[in-house]
Amino acid sequence: MRRVxxxxxxxxxxxxxxxxxxxxxxxxxxxxxxxxxxxxxxxLSYPPISGGILAFFMGYLMDLFSGNVLGLxxxxxxxxxxxxxxxxxxxxxxxxxxxxxxxxxxxxVEGFLLLILFSGLNPSPLGNLYPLLxxxxxxxxxxxxLITPILFPLFRxxxxxxSNPKGMRIRETG
Amino acid sequence: xxxxxxxxxxPFQKASTFVIKxxxxxxxxxLFLVHLQKENAGLKQRIAxxxxxxxxxxxxxxxxxxxxxxxxxxxxxxxxxxxxxxxGQDPSSWFKSVTLNKGEKDGxxxxxxxxxxxxxxxxxxxxxxxxxxVLLITDYNSAIDSIVRRTRAKAIVEGKGENRCLLKYLLRAxxxxxxxxxxxxxxxxxxxxxxxxGDIKKVDKRGHGIFQHAELVPSVDLTKxxxxxxxxxxxxxxxxxxxxxxxxxx
Numbered sequence: 001m002r003r004v005x006x007x008x009x010x011x012x013x014x015x016x017x018x019x020x021x022x023x024x025x026x027x028x029x030x031x032x033x034x035x036x037x038x039x040x041x042x043x044l045s046y047p048p049i050s051g052g053i054l055a056f057f058m059g060y061l062m063d064l065f066s067g068n069v070l071g072l073x074x075x076x077x078x079x080x081x082x083x084x085x086x087x088x089x090x091x092x093x094x095x096x097x098x099x100x101x102x103x104x105x106x107x108x109v110e111g112f113l114l115l116i117l118f119s120g121l122n123p124s125p126l127g128n129l130y131p132l133l134x135x136x137x138x139x140x141x142x143x144x145x146l147i148t149p150i151l152f153p154l155f156r157x158x159x160x161x162x163s164n165p166k167g168m169r170i171r172e173t174g
Numbered sequence: 175x176x177x178x179x180x181x182x183x184x185p186f187q188k189a190s191t192f193v194i195k196x197x198x199x200x201x202x203x204x205l206f207l208v209h210l211q212k213e214n215a216g217l218k219q220r221i222a223x224x225x226x227x228x229x230x231x232x233x234x235x236x237x238x239x240x241x242x243x244x245x246x247x248x249x250x251x252x253x254x255x256x257x258x259x260x261x262g263q264d265p266s267s268w269f270k271s272v273t274l275n276k277g278e279k280d281g282x283x284x285x286x287x288x289x290x291x292x293x294x295x296x297x298x299x300x301x302x303x304x305x306x307x308v309l310l311i312t313d314y315n316s317a318i319d320s321i322v323r324r325t326r327a328k329a330i331v332e333g334k335g336e337n338r339c340l341l342k343y344l345l346r347a348x349x350x351x352x353x354x355x356x357x358x359x360x361x362x363x364x365x366x367x368x369x370x371x372g373d374i375k376k377v378d379k380r381g382h383g384i385f386q387h388a389e390l391v392p393s394v395d396l397t398k399x400x401x402x403x404x405x406x407x408x409x410x411x412x413x414x415x416x417x418x419x420x421x422x423x424x
Contacts, residue, residue, distance in 0.1 A: 015265055016262075018265045019262035019263050019264070019265050019273065020261075020262055020263070023262075023263040031267060033265075033266070033267075035265065062265050062266060064300070065262065065264070065265050065271075065273060065307065066264045066265055066266050066268075066269045066271055066307075067264055067269035067270055067271030067299060067307070067309045067310065067313045067315060068266070068268070068269045068315075069299070069315060073266070111268075114268055115268075118268070118314070122314070122315075132268075132335060135336065136267045136268060136335075140267050
């Protein structure tokens, strides 16, 4: 039960931070998507069903608090989660560079997907959206990837604690 | 003999006095320094407290000025409005919205216009009992029926993602120049007539077709929103000031 509710609580906390604290960063375009990092981590460490539901819920929360009426994140977040599930046994994610690249590419893939869906589903033509690749997609993917090596080890410690709180305590005290 | 003894002993005495004075001086300076350090720490703390107080006062003065402006604007408009505070921004970079601390319990409904003293902000997109989400005019999904104040040319203001909007369905024959002010037409039903939307920054008459393209910068800085007004019911159009003539496009 804890393995479901704690990530859920963490997702809500991250979303709150993303809509308040991270908005006060001097450059708004460089705003890391910390909920995406959590979703990717769930994709690497959680089972497909419970993790998939959690990813959907986080996407749903994103849709709820954003100006998006089409529910794009409710679709993209589970897809990103399953993408991470596919690659979890194929990529080595221990170093800074591998974690950075993994999250950067995932954020870029999600951005492309959102752009395609957004322009495809909108009833009126939106004009040229490709400048957004450079003004929004790349800066956001880069900033998200940059803080991943800080968050991934913290998530791992949290997961260890959840799976074996006593073991964690013994390890910590030596 | 006495003189010799004095001459022999005096250097030791001198040395001893020097050592004692040095030790005493160092000790005194140390004690003084300790005291000074304490005083310094106390003064630093006092400066920090005063600085904090000063910052709070400055912040209060700015907030007072902002609220005064909003109140004056509220008195000027003939619609009934609800004042709300912005408590959150859009979690994604792709969409443009803000969350307000007022919801259905306060009378906020979907589609209501959201404005500030500087002009139009957007409209209510989603509501909850105590909170609501506003779709900003810069969002791709936003569209507001507007007119150019000087020439009364009709157009639809659509969001362009960044802090810019696009003037769509503006007839090529219409006289529109850079600097022209765009206001709400009041036709949509949500916004009262004459609310400032922004000013035209770029006009493009190149290409074919019956429409020309124009880019508009919103009159409100949507990245720095703090307090807003939600129009719950609009009755009379807002009194418009005489339009200023803008620069001609070359």
